[in-house]
Each structure stands twice: as structure tokens, then as C-alpha cells.
Amino acid sequence: MSAFLPLARSTTYSPAWFVPFDDFTGRVRTVGVEIQLDRFQDGGWLPLDDRAVRTPSGALAFPGLGRRGEPWTAGPERHRARFSAAGYRPLYPADGEPFSAGLVGVEFLVHPYDDTHPPAGPTAPRLVRFLPSVSFPYPPGLRTVHGVVVDAATRAPVANALVEARGRTSHDLTPWRERTLSDATGAFRLALRWEGEKATSEAVEETFRLRAVEQPGRSGELVVRLPQDSARRHVIEIREQQ
Numbered sequence: 001m002s003a004f005l006p007l008a009r010s011t012t013y014s015p016a017w018f019v020p021f022d023d024f025t026g027r028v029r030t031v032g033v034e035i036q037l038d039r040f041q042d043g044g045w046l047p048l049d050d051r052a053v054r055t056p057s058g059a060l061a062f063p064g065l066g067r068r069g070e071p072w073t074a075g076p077e078r079h080r081a082r083f084s085a086a087g088y089r090p091l092y093p094a095d096g097e098p099f100s101a102g103l104v105g106v107e108f109l110v111h112p113y114d115d116t117h118p119p120a121g122p123t124a125p126r127l128v129r130f131l132p133s134v135s136f137p138y139p140p141g142l143r144t145v146h147g148v149v150v151d152a153a154t155r156a157p158v159a160n161a162l163v164e165a166r167g168r169t170s171h172d173l174t175p176w177r178e179r180t181l182s183d184a185t186g187a188f189r190l191a192l193r194w195e196g197e198k199a200t201s202e203a204v205e206e207t208f209r210l211r212a213v214e215q216p217g218r219s220g221e222l223v224v225r226l227p228q229d230s231a232r233r234h235v236i237e238i239r240e241q242q
Helices: 004-012
Strands: 017-022 034-041 044-047 077-084 088-091 106-110 125-132 144-151 162-168 175-181 187-191 206-215 218-226 233-240
Touching: 017 077, 077 088, 088 175, 125 175, 144 206, 144 218, 162 187, 175 187, 206 233
Parallel strands: 017 125, 144 233
Antiparallel strands: 034 044, 034 077, 077 106, 088 125, 144 187, 162 175, 162 206, 206 218, 218 233
16 A cells, blocks of 8 residues: 555646636636646747646646656756636736736746655645636626726836726725736726715715736826716826835
């Protein structure tokens, strides 16, 4: 039995585990999610043919990745996973990490191993959040605002910017957050399911503060008032912040 354990571990081991998570519905999502694996080689990223395996728990993994003969002759290799799903855009920074629009995947190291030289150690699942894109099929009647994110100086569109609105419910002050990512043209469409700020409880006008982030130190903000601004194409300007 002891001789079987290293073999069992090596055939089920994956150097990375990913759990796709629908940020809008708050549920794990694997249906329709595609993952492309790349390896860093000769100064660039080389697409690989390895296919991810979907586990019963809803994770995506690459069992056997890194398994090779004479693993002691090679060092760890940089890999990255790129995700896609119709109607969504992947949010690559992990929870708690600063956002950067320049991230195009989740990077990780693959350590070589074989049956007698076990993998470097267990790996923890990594949550990959999927945010609604411009083409996301929001339910009929759901309130949304749309617009574009641009550079304040050049007026060039800012792709993959994180656009969000935050607030608290009026009754129990529960925090809420809505967020999306701009597309390649800088366009965004953001749902506003919750109540905005009101001057009085009877007021009709609601105020929302939208914030767009390109990377640490570069962001922009915009005030939206509903219902009068609902049809407007909003422009959020990104600039250096002091």
C-alpha cells in the first residue's frame, strides 16, 4: 500500500486548481468556461495543448502537468492560465490584490516530478471571478448604466478597466458592490440592482458614484443620477492620482 501512495498522488496531482466564480450571481460556474494554458519559453508565452479537467467540485485542474522523466534535471517552469466565457470577462488579480488592467492570466510555477520524486506539495484552489461584460444577458428590466473609460490626457479608450459602484442598503445598511470590466474599446455596462443615495427617504433621484481603475495610481470617478442619467453615455476619465 505504501508503494502505491506516491503513484496515486502523482496521477491526481495538479500544480494549480481554479474555481470559476460568477461574480454577478454569486455562484461557482464551470459550464461554458474555457481555459488556455501557456508556458513561458524563450522570452515569450507559448500556447499549450493541455486541456483542463473539470472536477466534481467544480474546479478546473491539470492533472499530470509537470510529470516527466528525470525531474531532477529540470527546474520549475512559469505557466499561466487564461480564461474566457461568453458574456463575461475574467478578473485576474486574486481577492485582496491590487487591480491592474495589464494582467492577462493567472501565473503559477510547475515543478517537475515523477513517481519517486513527489510534487513540491499540495496546492490550494484559486478562485477566478468572472464579471459581466458589455454583452452580458442581464434579466429584462434590470437597471444598468453604460459608457466608456478613456485616458484623460490622450482620450484613448482604456481596455479591461475595473468599473464599480458601492453603497449600502437604506434599511439595514448592508454593503453592496456592482462591478464590471471594460472591453477592448473601453466600453462598459454596469448593473445597478441596489438603491443609491437619496436626499430624503421620499426622494425619487438616486445618486451613484462610479469608479474606474486601470492600475494602482490611475483611476477616475463619475457621479450618476438616476433616473435622469439612465440613457446617457457616461465617460469616465482615467488620470494619475496623487
